[in-house]
Amino acid sequence: MRFYWVSAAGPLSMMFLAVGCQAATVPSAPAAVSTTVTPSPVAVSSLYTVLDEFGQPQFQVDGRKLFRDRPLPPHRISTAPMKLLQVLRSTRQYFQDFSATDPITQREGILAMKGVTLPQVLETLDFMIATLTVDISRKRPIRLQDPAFINQHFRVIQWLPHNPRNPNQTEELRLTNYAVFTHRGSRSRTQTYNAALYALPPHVPDQPEDLFYKQLTKQQVLAGIFEPGGSLYGRVKPLAYLTRRGLEDALMQGTILVQFTDGTEEFFNVDRHNDIPFAKGLDPYEQRRYWYFRQVAAIKGYGSTIENKINIEPEVTFAGDVWNIGLGRVVVVEDTQGGRPKLRLGVIADTGGAFMPNLYQLDFLAGIFPDRASYQAAARRIPHYVRAYILIKK
Numbered sequence: 001m002r003f004y005w006v007s008a009a010g011p012l013s014m015m016f017l018a019v020g021c022q023a024a025t026v027p028s029a030p031a032a033v034s035t036t037v038t039p040s041p042v043a044v045s046s047l048y049t050v051l052d053e054f055g056q057p058q059f060q061v062d063g064r065k066l067f068r069d070r071p072l073p074p075h076r077i078s079t080a081p082m083k084l085l086q087v088l089r090s091t092r093q094y095f096q097d098f099s100a101t102d103p104i105t106q107r108e109g110i111l112a113m114k115g116v117t118l119p120q121v122l123e124t125l126d127f128m129i130a131t132l133t134v135d136i137s138r139k140r141p142i143r144l145q146d147p148a149f150i151n152q153h154f155r156v157i158q159w160l161p162h163n164p165r166n167p168n169q170t171e172e173l174r175l176t177n178y179a180v181f182t183h184r185g186s187r188s189r190t191q192t193y194n195a196a197l198y199a200l201p202p203h204v205p206d207q208p209e210d211l212f213y214k215q216l217t218k219q220q221v222l223a224g225i226f227e228p229g230g231s232l233y234g235r236v237k238p239l240a241y242l243t244r245r246g247l248e249d250a251l252m253q254g255t256i257l258v259q260f261t262d263g264t265e266e267f268f269n270v271d272r273h274n275d276i277p278f279a280k281g282l283d284p285y286e287q288r289r290y291w292y293f294r295q296v297a298a299i300k301g302y303g304s305t306i307e308n309k310i311n312i313e314p315e316v317t318f319a320g321d322v323w324n325i326g327l328g329r330v331v332v333v334e335d336t337q338g339g340r341p342k343l344r345l346g347v348i349a350d351t352g353g354a355f356m357p358n359l360y361q362l363d364f365l366a367g368i369f370p371d372r373a374s375y376q377a378a379a380r381r382i383p384h385y386v387r388a389y390i391l392i393k394k
Helices: 082-096 111-116 118-137 147-153 218-222 244-253 322-326 372-379
Strands: 047-051 055-064 066-068 154-159 173-186 197-200 237-242 256-259 265-273 291-296 317-319 330-335 341-349 361-369 385-393
Touching: 047 111, 047 322, 066 111, 066 244, 082 118, 082 330, 082 341, 111 322, 118 385, 147 154, 173 237, 173 244, 173 372, 197 218, 197 244, 237 256, 237 265, 237 291, 244 256, 244 291, 322 341, 330 361, 341 361, 361 372
Parallel strands: 173 256, 173 361, 197 291, 317 341
Antiparallel strands: 047 055, 066 154, 154 385, 173 385, 197 237, 256 265, 265 291, 317 361, 330 341, 330 385
């Protein structure tokens, strides 16, 4: 099984539309809702230019062929309401606080080809937050788990995957999964724990002399360049020393919970990397990209800096292509294995090296696990391929 790590996005040197905000209202009882959708003025051409994490064009695709309106099947939707509410709130707060400084929040992406606008995305988040808040506080059935409620109040858009390297694709998206692992570690280098998580100095200015970390591969870091006797000793701060396996899990998953030999434990999350692209298909141990970490208080998802990352929760978070599909898009995945559809609701609040770009895959945050055996047992219950639907408030 392939694991993917999560990351923060870099700035894109492009011009984007401004974000609008709308207040959400929640009906106390089902009401007739118009299904008329006004096309976005940007959806003039059907050709969409797919961008990578640096804002560089990669290929073009007919965006209208990747999505079609289709109602959800009549099966109860699985989700964790309190966790979903927390992730929705954290994601919506990110839009509110950082829309002026993070261009990712202002991208309509490929869904603009189907008339989806940024105000509609924000209204979707607001409506879901309001609906969940009412249902949870009143201890009544969660309406967002009812497909009839979803079909009445949301435009349901099926996402048809597009992989330019695989022309014979089906209607099902690839669904991978990732996790936060717990690993033993030491605050000092030992024979067992000899692979470090390092932190860069805070607020490193983009001056040539301060970009030393972008000139080093993972292999150079592991060779001890920051350790006593190394040529860059003292330039970074060691946060934790792990086994090589623990380090690779941290790099691939993006977050790690370290249980130190002194009895304490801390979360660490990726901060900045050396600007070497993730090489798809290359063994993780051979990857040249290296991430520097920061201590954090919770599991973190997408964010333009380590300080503003979205707090995410297992069971309701998807990592995906925030550059082209979009941050904060609410997704239902349908597992058709076993002959009976199973629906799961979550939100794209994370991203990673596998999604730069990627129009055919989502990555599901499965949980926090003490070891690979427990993780793999949980992962076996998660399907490899699903139908995917994006929900937009009518």
